[in-house]
Amino acid sequence: MDRIKNHPILDFEKNEKITISFEGREIECFRGETIVSALSVAGITTLRENVKTHRPQGLFCAIGKCSSCLMEVNGVPNVRTCIVLVEDGMTVRRQNGKGVLHED
Amino acid sequence: MNNDIRKKGYLHYRDIGESRFPAEELIKEKALPVIECIERIPCNPCETSCPKGAIVVGENINDLPVCNYSLCSSCGICITRCPGLAIFMVKLTEKGSAVISIPWEIYPLPEKGDRFEGLDRLGNKICEGEITSIRKINHKTHIVSGEVSAEFYKEVRHFKIKNK
Amino acid sequence: MKTDSFDVLVIGGGPAGLCACAELSRCGIKVLLVDEGPVLGGQLVKQTHKFFGSREHYAGVRGIEIPDKLQEEIDEKLITVYSSSTVVGIYPPNNNVLIYRDQKKVEEHSFKYIIIATGASENMILFENNDLPGIYGAGAVQTLMNQYGIIPGKNMLMVGAGNIGLIVSYQLLQAGCRVKKLIEAAPSIGGYLVHASKIIRMGIPVQTSTTILKAIGTEKVEGAITVKLDENWNQIEGTEEEIEVDTICLSVGLAPSYKLAVHAGCKQIFIRELGGMIPWRNSSQETSVNGIYIAGDACGVEEASSAMIEGRLAGLNIAKCMKRLSEKACNEKIDDNLISLDKLRSGPFGERIVEGIRKLEGKSYE
Numbered sequence: 001m002d003r004i005k006n007h008p009i010l011d012f013e014k015n016e017k018i019t020i021s022f023e024g025r026e027i028e029c030f031r032g033e034t035i036v037s038a039l040s041v042a043g044i045t046t047l048r049e050n051v052k053t054h055r056p057q058g059l060f061c062a063i064g065k066c067s068s069c070l071m072e073v074n075g076v077p078n079v080r081t082c083i084v085l086v087e088d089g090m091t092v093r094r095q096n097g098k099g100v101l102h103e104d
Numbered sequence: 105m106n107n108d109i110r111k112k113g114y115l116h117y118r119d120i121g122e123s124r125f126p127a128e129e130l131i132k133e134k135a136l137p138v139i140e141c142i143e144r145i146p147c148n149p150c151e152t153s154c155p156k157g158a159i160v161v162g163e164n165i166n167d168l169p170v171c172n173y174s175l176c177s178s179c180g181i182c183i184t185r186c187p188g189l190a191i192f193m194v195k196l197t198e199k200g201s202a203v204i205s206i207p208w209e210i211y212p213l214p215e216k217g218d219r220f221e222g223l224d225r226l227g228n229k230i231c232e233g234e235i236t237s238i239r240k241i242n243h244k245t246h247i248v249s250g251e252v253s254a255e256f257y258k259e260v261r262h263f264k265i266k267n268k
Numbered sequence: 269m270k271t272d273s274f275d276v277l278v279i280g281g282g283p284a285g286l287c288a289c290a291e292l293s294r295c296g297i298k299v300l301l302v303d304e305g306p307v308l309g310g311q312l313v314k315q316t317h318k319f320f321g322s323r324e325h326y327a328g329v330r331g332i333e334i335p336d337k338l339q340e341e342i343d344e345k346l347i348t349v350y351s352s353s354t355v356v357g358i359y360p361p362n363n364n365v366l367i368y369r370d371q372k373k374v375e376e377h378s379f380k381y382i383i384i385a386t387g388a389s390e391n392m393i394l395f396e397n398n399d400l401p402g403i404y405g406a407g408a409v410q411t412l413m414n415q416y417g418i419i420p421g422k423n424m425l426m427v428g429a430g431n432i433g434l435i436v437s438y439q440l441l442q443a444g445c446r447v448k449k450l451i452e453a454a455p456s457i458g459g460y461l462v463h464a465s466k467i468i469r470m471g472i473p474v475q476t477s478t479t480i481l482k483a484i485g486t487e488k489v490e491g492a493i494t495v496k497l498d499e500n501w502n503q504i505e506g507t508e509e510e511i512e513v514d515t516i517c518l519s520v521g522l523a524p525s526y527k528l529a530v531h532a533g534c535k536q537i538f539i540r541e542l543g544g545m546i547p548w549r550n551s552s553q554e555t556s557v558n559g560i561y562i563a564g565d566a567c568g569v570e571e572a573s574s575a576m577i578e579g580r581l582a583g584l585n586i587a588k589c590m591k592r593l594s595e596k597a598c599n600e601k602i603d604d605n606l607i608s609l610d611k612l613r614s615g616p617f618g619e620r621i622v623e624g625i626r627k628l629e630g631k632s633y634e
């Protein structure tokens with residue numbers, strides 16, 4: 001997906017550029033946007049695999065209500081990536097099923 | 105309001121009713137609004153934004169607006185304030201054309217002299233015309249005026265700008 | 269547990285929550301406002317169109333501009349905001365509350381008064397492959413394009429011709445997307461005619477009595493199959509049509525989000541007109557649990573204008589209980605707000621809500 005270049009009503013201010021990693025791949029994005037929006041621009045639509053059906057799942061509600069976007073962020077599973085903002089150096093992974101709890 | 109309109113979702117000018125169009129003698133004199141608001145919904149910015157008090161919704165906010173054309177100064181503010189983008193302004197010229205002013209919230213804003221296809225309420229091309237003026241408004245609902253042959257003044261409601 | 273210096277917790281910073289904060293802070297009451305989004309405003313932050321309603325409720329103003337106007341009404345010294353934070357549980361009788369602060373750590377607080385203003389969530393409909401990536405709720409499409417400036421798809425199929433489907437179709441045109449078709453299962457459009465008119469004259473075809481049968485694709489949406497429905501909503505064989513789209517946008521209604529109220533033990537009742545199961549409440553917006561109030565879409569899907577008034581009512585009624593304003597002054601303000609609500613709901617589109625409220629008031633929750 002592309003970013004909107006010209007909009008008749010809205011101006012999109014771009015914040016500082018930062019980088020997150022998705023499955024080891026570096027993705028450039030802007031501070032202030034959600035993980036899902038950064039991934040969408042990079043063309044990533046499959047966020048996790050369904051617990052039961054193992055089918056690919058993507059964004060659905062984008063306001064934290066449906067759990068369709070749960071991913072593993074900095075090693076923590078079940079993060080609602082549609083409401084969590086990107087941070088420089090963040091690592092994001094697709095989640096399979098329920099995800100795994102890592103001990104620290 | 106008849107159910108047929110809700111089925112198709114758009115208005116024909118006959119649905120709007122002759123009484124909602126200003127008389128032709130009047131629009132030869134000055135540009136006047138055609139308020140294509142025929143459904144009772146809770147809304148009144150046309151009334152509260154008119155500097156001349158020409159548009160009245162009244163005590164019940166669901167009532168339909170009525171314009172007193174003799175008070176109207178053709179300022180066009182109502183075009184930009186109607187949340188439904190349902191107010192248009194029409195003027196008949198001496199040379200047999202009509203200037204139609206429509207609300208515009210799409211990128212890019214046309215330029216004076218641009219040629220366009222005149223679209224009717226169903227989005228069908230019915231004629232061609234030329235943009236005559238653009239009024240940029242700071243709250244970003246601009247007013248774009250285009251000239252078409254007079255016979256289309258009741259029908260053209262969008263301008264599809266041709267590639268230059 | 270934290271010892272709390274807040275008098276009231278407001279959950280959700282949409283129009284309902286912000287208006288509740290405005291009334292509370294005007295009465296000198298200290299509030300903690302928690303919202304799980306990164307910015308305040310709820311659904312308003314993505315509404316680029318000008319709102320309907322009356323001028324007192326910001327009609328004619330674009331939705332995106334309303335949160336700032338509401339925040340001007342709030343005394344900042346009295347309100348503490350936790351954004352990007354989620355309320356995850358309410359435990360009566362002391363109303364202990366768990367807050368997942370910054371989506372990182374859990375905090376516990378307790379409050380005498382709580383206002384739940386958590387809004388609504390989008391409905392899903394059944395069709396083959398409806399879980400494929402590229403099928404979004406209309407709210408998600410709006411969030412992507414209007415909040416984060418991302419083109420959600422090049423070619424869209426919009427499902428549902430209520431106000432949201434119609435408005436989001438227009439917003440898609442503004443963002444430079446192509447809406448190939450808008451389909452609606454009912455025989456007629458559900459939203460305002462003016463919203464339908466503006467997309468139809470710009471060339472979006474609207475097809476009523478039509479539904480979606482299947483999404484095509486394996487990893488993501490590549491197309492869709494639609495089918496016509498007869499008067500009895502049965503599919504008409506042979507009317508299937510394949511359409512090539514990369515995104516399917518569902519705007520098939522909203523349901524109140526009130527899980528927290530259930531968790532707190534608030535009694536629920538079923539009222540179809542207000543969006544299905546909802547927590548019972550009285551005309552002061554108080555639920556069956558003492559001190560817990562609810563306002564806005566969370567207690568019946570309606571409009572921002574009515575959500576604002578309900579938020580104000582909840583705030584004023586709490587101020588009254590706390591005796592922070594004279595009973596007379598409170599009652600006057602409450603009456604003014606009740607009158608505004610009646611006016612808003614007096615048209616044909618308000619009939620459903622009025623009927624729902626009538627049923628609600630006629631029923632106790634047992």
Ligand SMILES: Cc1cc2nc3c(=O)[nH]c(=O)nc-3n(C[C@H](O)[C@H](O)[C@H](O)COP(=O)(O)OP(=O)(O)OC[C@H]3O[C@@H](n4cnc5c(N)ncnc54)[C@H](O)[C@@H]3O)c2cc1C
Pocket residue numbers: 279280281282283284285302303304305309310311312315318319320321353354355356385386387388407431432435436525528563564565566570571572573574575
């Ligand atoms: C496309 C579209 C067009 C619309 N057009 C109009 C219009 O023209 N006029 C009009 O009056 N209305 C309109 N509306 C309706 C209006 O936006 C909503 O009715 C209104 O926003 C409801 O307000 P609310 O405060 O109840 O909920 P919301 O605005 O949904 O706010 C709820 C808030 O609660 C937060 N929240 C939820 N759960 C939690 C939790 N557990 N912890 C912390 N925070 C939480 C959310 O993050 C959100 O910010 C439109 C809606 C849409 C989708």
Ligand code: FES
Pocket residue numbers: 058059060061062063064065066067068069070080081082083
């Ligand atoms: S997409 Fe629904 S919770 Fe994130």
